Amino acid sequence: MENSNQEWHSEQLRVNRVVAEIDRQLTALQQQVGNLRGEIIDIRKNFWEDVTVNFDDPHEAAETYASLKQQAEVLSERERSHRHALLRHQALLRLRQSPYFGRIDFREEGSNHSEQIYLGISSLLDQDELNFLVYDWRAPVSSLYYDYPPGPAQYETPGGTIYGTLDLKRQFIIRDGKIQSMFDTGITIGDELLQAVLGKQADTQMKSIVATIQKEQNQIIRNERSQLLIVQGAAGSGKTSAALQRVAYLLYRYRQTLQAEQIVLFSPNPMFNSYISTVLPELGEENMQQTTFQDYLERRLGDHFHVEDPYTLLEFALTAADKPGYAARMESARFKASPDFMQLIEQYAASLGNTGMVFHDLRHRDEVLISASEISELFYRQDPALNLPNRMRLLAEQLLRRLQEREQAEQEKSWVEDEIELLDKDAYTRAYQQLRRERRGTQDSFDDYAREQEILSRYVVRQTFKPIQQQIKQLAFINMPAIYRKLFADPSAIRHHAGLIEQLHYWPDICAQTIARLDNGELPYEDATPYLYLQELIEGFRRNTTVRHVFIDEAQDYSAFQFAFLRHLFPRSRFTVLGDLNQAIQPFVPGEFAPLMERFKPEQIEMLRLSRSYRSTRPIVEFTKGLIPGGEAIEPFNRDGNKPTLISCRNQSDLIQKICQLITRLQTEPYQTIAVICKTADESKLAYEALREQLPVQLVEKNATTFKPGVLIIPSYLAKGIEFDVVILFNASAEQYGDEMVRKLFYTACTRAMHELYLCYRGELSPFVKALPPDTYVRMP
Numbered sequence: 201m202e203n204s205n206q207e208w209h210s211e212q213l214r215v216n217r218v219v220a221e222i223d224r225q226l227t228a229l230q231q232q233v234g235n236l237r238g239e240i241i242d243i244r245k246n247f248w249e250d251v252t253v254n255f256d257d258p259h260e261a262a263e264t265y266a267s268l269k270q271q272a273e274v275l276s277e278r279e280r281s282h283r284h285a286l287l288r289h290q291a292l293l294r295l296r297q298s299p300y301f302g303r304i305d306f307r308e309e310g311s312n313h314s315e316q317i318y319l320g321i322s323s324l325l326d327q328d329e330l331n332f333l334v335y336d337w338r339a340p341v342s343s344l345y346y347d348y349p350p351g352p353a354q355y356e357t358p359g360g361t362i363y364g365t366l367d368l369k370r371q372f373i374i375r376d377g378k379i380q381s382m383f384d385t386g387i388t389i390g391d392e393l394l395q396a397v398l399g400k401q402a403d404t405q406m407k408s409i410v411a412t413i414q415k416e417q418n419q420i421i422r423n424e425r426s427q428l429l430i431v432q433g434a435a436g437s438g439k440t441s442a443a444l445q446r447v448a449y450l451l452y453r454y455r456q457t458l459q460a461e462q463i464v465l466f467s468p469n470p471m472f473n474s475y476i477s478t479v480l481p482e483l484g485e486e487n488m489q490q491t492t493f494q495d496y497l498e499r500r501l502g503d504h505f506h507v508e509d510p511y512t513l514l515e516f517a518l519t520a521a522d523k524p525g526y527a528a529r530m531e532s533a534r535f536k537a538s539p540d541f542m543q544l545i546e547q548y549a550a551s552l553g554n555t556g557m558v559f560h561d562l563r564h565r566d567e568v569l570i571s572a573s574e575i576s577e578l579f580y581r582q583d584p585a586l587n588l589p590n591r592m593r594l595l596a597e598q599l600l601r602r603l604q605e606r607e608q609a610e611q612e613k614s615w616v617e618d619e620i621e622l623l624d625k626d627a628y629t630r631a632y633q634q635l636r637r638e639r640r641g642t643q644d645s646f647d648d649y650a651r652e653q654e655i656l657s658r659y660v661v662r663q664t665f666k667p668i669q670q671q672i673k674q675l676a677f678i679n680m681p682a683i684y685r686k687l688f689a690d691p692s693a694i695r696h697h698a699g700l701i702e703q704l705h706y707w708p709d710i711c712a713q714t715i716a717r718l719d720n721g722e723l724p725y726e727d728a729t730p731y732l733y734l735q736e737l738i739e740g741f742r743r744n745t746t747v748r749h750v751f752i753d754e755a756q757d758y759s760a761f762q763f764a765f766l767r768h769l770f771p772r773s774r775f776t777v778l779g780d781l782n783q784a785i786q787p788f789v790p791g792e793f794a795p796l797m798e799r800f801k802p803e804q805i806e807m808l809r810l811s812r813s814y815r816s817t818r819p820i821v822e823f824t825k826g827l828i829p830g831g832e833a834i835e836p837f838n839r840d841g842n843k844p845t846l847i848s849c850r851n852q853s854d855l856i857q858k859i860c861q862l863i864t865r866l867q868t869e870p871y872q873t874i875a876v877i878c879k880t881a882d883e884s885k886l887a888y889e890a891l892r893e894q895l896p897v898q899l900v901e902k903n904a905t906t907f908k909p910g911v912l913i914i915p916s917y918l919a920k921g922i923e924f925d926v927v928i929l930f931n932a933s934a935e936q937y938g939d940e941m942v943r944k945l946f947y948t949a950c951t952r953a954m955h956e957l958y959l960c961y962r963g964e965l966s967p968f969v970k971a972l973p974p975d976t977y978v979r980m981p
């Protein structure tokens with residue numbers, strides 16, 4: 201509903217007043233920032249002049265210390281104020297652009313006065329600091345705006361629930377202090393405003409959605425009850441957006457106790473990381489830690505193996521069907537991502553408590569100091585009732601003691617004498633100082649040749665043994681590669697797991713393939729997490745207890761192992777897990793959240809669903825929802841546009857020609873990004889080589905960290921999580937997208953389109969599209 205001119209005028213007058221107040225505060229703050237900067241420079245310059253340094257006697261020294269401490273405290277207090285003032289300055293500059301986006305008039309139960317509440321990205325008090333001119337969108341009262349249409353409403357505060365009536369709900373678009381539009385809204389948060397926002401062009405960076413958060417998204421953002429919050433949402437339903445606004449909400453709600461670095465987000469790839477990296481700064485918050493699971497694996501295992509990434513395995517799955525060993529590798533990848541394999545690994549680890557643990561010899565040069573079999577004997581002499589990590593720690597202590605004993609014996613050996621000859625002056629001096637420290641108060645002197653030799657020998661042996669000591673402390677005497685390898689060394693060995701193994705057709709081939717890769721220093725992607733899991737079962741799980749919130753985006757691609765692993769790694773964290781089972785692009789991961797849910801008590805878990813899709817126009821959603829089972833539950837947001845267009849091509853050169861003509865036409869439209877989505881990296885390269893001769897295009901490869909506006913050529917799996925104004929499926933033929941295994945990949949690719957979707961194909965059309973109602977698309981003549 202449009203507002204009358206008079207309303208508009210009076211709202212504009214209010215905006216003017218608020219902007220004037222912002223300007224006043226900006227001026228005052230600039231003054232304050234300048235003063236503080238001056239003071240800081242002053243204190244730093246005169247730091248030593250303003251303290252009296254005197255260490256002559258203990259009393260003076262204590263005074264000096266106290267005065268230094270006081271001076272340092274003054275400095276750090278000024279620095280803190282300066283930092284706060286700068287942050288506030290930035291927030292005011294942002295508010296100046298657009299002071300608020302919403303207004304609600306709320307009448308509390310029992311009162312006949314309706315309070316006007318204006319909402320913006322941060323709060324603003326009036327000059328007397330008594331009244332809020334703008335409320336932060338995360339304040340308790342602000343949730344009224346997201347949760348209710350006009351009528352009865354309530355909101356939660358730390359002191360309890362407040363009941364009342366919402367008399368008005370109004371939305372604004374304000375730019376540079378001018379109201380550009382203003383709507384009074386009904387049931388949902390203004391379709392008009394959402395229409396305006398969603399109708400815009402795609403950006404190479406994600407935007408914040410605070411002005412138009414929907415009720416069901418608000419439930420995710422403000423959820424405080426659950427330890428594990430699972431969001432299953434359709435493509436484009438705002439899962440990532442809700443997750444990021446949730447981070448901003450948590451940082452506000454718990455600002456006294458929660459820092460951005462205590463929140464970590466796992467995302468699918470570095471490009472996605474950079475795509476979302478501007479949302480929080482735009483909201484005036486620092487970014488949380490961002491990482492990928494692969495990055496973690498490489499940090500942990502990269503020194504010992506070449507760790508394969510998930511895309512290499514996916515490429516293999518998509519392109520190598522005619523290669524020998526394909527079926528075995530597929531079965532291997534599926535099995536190794538399953539809870540069955542996890543159980544097998546757990547049982548294997550338990551069995552190692554009785555037999556089969558493999559150790560390295562502890563060596564110095566070519567000589568074995570403590571042999572693997574001695575270590576094994578020590579290990580199996582321990583109480584088997586203790587758990588493996590404790591036994592390993594005890595073992596390490598025993599080994600350190602043995603090493604110490606060896607140190608004595610070693611000092612007599614001839615190599616030590618040779619080493620002493622080679623000692624440089626510094627080492628000699630260090631040894632001498634060590635002797636003095638050790639002999640303080642005794643009559644021994646360094647003049648005695650025999651004594652000197654003894655000291656130097658001890659010094660040499662200790663230095664030489666230091667790295668071995670280090671190895672022991674890091675449990676590097678456990679031969680992890682060999683322990684993992686043993687699982688596959690003899691296909692018939694794991695008899696007690698026969699029930700599991702018999703389900704597998706290719707177990708002997710899986711064993712042979714795994715051994716070959718391991719012996720080549722490679723860790724296949726499907727083995728990396730199980731390997732690390734086994735290692736942690738033996739050595740003890742590393743724990744990060746500082747992180748308080750873990751977010752996992754695109755969680756449908758995580759295996760039972762990965763979930764279990766993350767849970768162990770962050771034992772004190774709450775988890776927010778976002779995914780869409782229909783976009784499970786890794787064909788070997790079952791795409792289910794159950795393995796993570798098992799790690800929490802039922803009452804700690806909450807599952808929320810998002811079924812409304814905001815990214816794409818209604819015709820695109822009507823088309824894509826037919827591609828997946830259960831798609832009828834997906835509700836399109838009512839934004840108009842063209843139906844997806846099928847373009848049949850005679851041959852490869854016709855296909856390239858038609859894509860070029862299409863892009864040339866689309867470039868006359870105000871679009872920022874046009875993505876040519878290919879199935880694989882190989883197909884992307886082929887498309888790139890063919891198109892680059894005629895058009896400026898960018899090829900996106902798996903190591904890419906950013907993308908620029910323009911025409912992109914990108915493999916389907918890298919496009920996940922991201923969106924484009926226009927998507928052109930490079931070849932939606934039955935040959936490329938005929939197998940059920942790639943249905944979800946195909947769906948994911950098509951759902952990247954915001955405004956237009958084209959599907960070019962050579963030969964027969966994909967059966968996924970053929971099965972759709974013909975009125976959901978058009979054909980290009």
Ligand SMILES: Nc1ncnc2c1ncn2[C@@H]1O[C@H](COP(=O)(O)OP(=O)(O)OP(=O)(O)O)[C@@H](O)[C@H]1O
Binds near residue numbers: 412437921922
């Ligand atoms: N409440 C909202 N207001 C405005 N825009 C929204 C809202 N919710 C979602 N969007 C927009 O919809 C698009 C899709 O959102 P987002 O990427 O968060 O969805 P998703 O569920 O993570 O998608 P996918 O699983 O397909 O990657 C984005 O452009 C986002 O800005």
